[in-house]
Amino acid sequence: MAASTKSDAKPTTPSEHHMASSPADSTLDERYRSVLERVANAEARAGRPKGAVHTIAVTKYAEMDDVLRLIELGHRDFGENRVQQLTQRAAHIDELMNRRATLTKASVETGGSGAPPEPVRWHLIGHLQRNKAKPAAEVTRLIHSVDSLRLAEELQAIGLKREHPIELLVQVNCSGEDQKYGCNVSATQALCEAIDGMSALRVRGLMTMAAYSDEPEDARQTFARCREIYDDITRLELNEGRFNILSMGMSGDFEVAIEEGANLVRVGSAIFGERPPASDDDSDEED
Numbered sequence: 001m002a003a004s005t006k007s008d009a010k011p012t013t014p015s016e017h018h019m020a021s022s023p024a025d026s027t028l029d030e031r032y033r034s035v036l037e038r039v040a041n042a043e044a045r046a047g048r049p050k051g052a053v054h055t056i057a058v059t060k061y062a063e064m065d066d067v068l069r070l071i072e073l074g075h076r077d078f079g080e081n082r083v084q085q086l087t088q089r090a091a092h093i094d095e096l097m098n099r100r101a102t103l104t105k106a107s108v109e110t111g112g113s114g115a116p117p118e119p120v121r122w123h124l125i126g127h128l129q130r131n132k133a134k135p136a137a138e139v140t141r142l143i144h145s146v147d148s149l150r151l152a153e154e155l156q157a158i159g160l161k162r163e164h165p166i167e168l169l170v171q172v173n174c175s176g177e178d179q180k181y182g183c184n185v186s187a188t189q190a191l192c193e194a195i196d197g198m199s200a201l202r203v204r205g206l207m208t209m210a211a212y213s214d215e216p217e218d219a220r221q222t223f224a225r226c227r228e229i230y231d232d233i234t235r236l237e238l239n240e241g242r243f244n245i246l247s248m249g250m251s252g253d254f255e256v257a258i259e260e261g262a263n264l265v266r267v268g269s270a271i272f273g274e275r276p277p278a279s280d281d282d283s284d285e286e287d
Contacts, residue, residue: 028066028272032057032073035270042258053258056123058250058268059089061275067093070271076118079144079266081126083136090122090139125207125247125266127181130154143168144207144247144266147183152195159200166200169207169247174226177211188229189236196238203238205245206230207264210253219253223260230261 173182210219249257
């Protein structure tokens with residue numbers, strides 16, 4: 001999945017954004033379909049093919065029943081901010097999916113029909129501490145938040161003991177906020193090149209977060225800057241040319257992110273409903 005070339009997309013206006021938002025009393029099914037429709041519309045505005053953008057459903061505040069319902073609707077990419085909740089949810093979902101696969105196999109063997117369910121893919125999208133790198137690596141399809149050489153070296157040590165390499169994104173602080181995680185813009189290429197030299201890691205692209213704002217357009221400059229860095233690094237053909245993921249955009253600004261080249265968006269509250277009032281540990285979190 002590669003980010004397509006940025007086009008002269010018509011900017012998303014605040015009125016368009018609010019009209020597209022799902023009402024508070026809408027159902028999960030309605031909110032999910034609304035998000036998929038908004039993604040498709042943003043792809044069209046940007047002149048990109050339908051399906052170019054993958055949506056990660058952020059489950060930080062989601063009830064488990066809602067996660068299961070989304071799986072029933074066919075969704076397979078889920079993101080978590082914290083490693084402990086990630087491992088707990090992944091274990092629970094994997095158990096249910098394995099049970100379903102066993103039942104399907106037994107049905108086929110006795111003359112029934114059906115295919116095993118497609119596995120769920122988990123993404124770690126929040127800040128990763130080095131002492132939690134091992135459990136995170138065990139359950140994730142993609143780590144979005146590698147922001148230092150020390151963390152990369154820790155993952156390399158873990159990856160050397162695994163059969164398959166660890167795939168990751170480098171998080172870049174393109175908004176320049178002091179409270180944001182992410183490597184400096186000027187250090188991004190060097191970090192990507194260093195990771196590319198580690199045999200047990202695969203650097204797949206970049207991730208960034210825009211500053212919080214009620215106006216989606218306020219995020220455009222941040223996303224455009226990350227796209228520029230991404231394009232520059234892509235020319236280096238790191239990871240044998242598989243440096244092709246640009247993870248940008250959350251519930252409040254994912255349409256702008258798509259217009260600026262994102263091919264992964266991380267959406268929580270627009271799917272699962274508004275999150276509870278912010279607590280002390282909610283800074284720099286995805287939604």
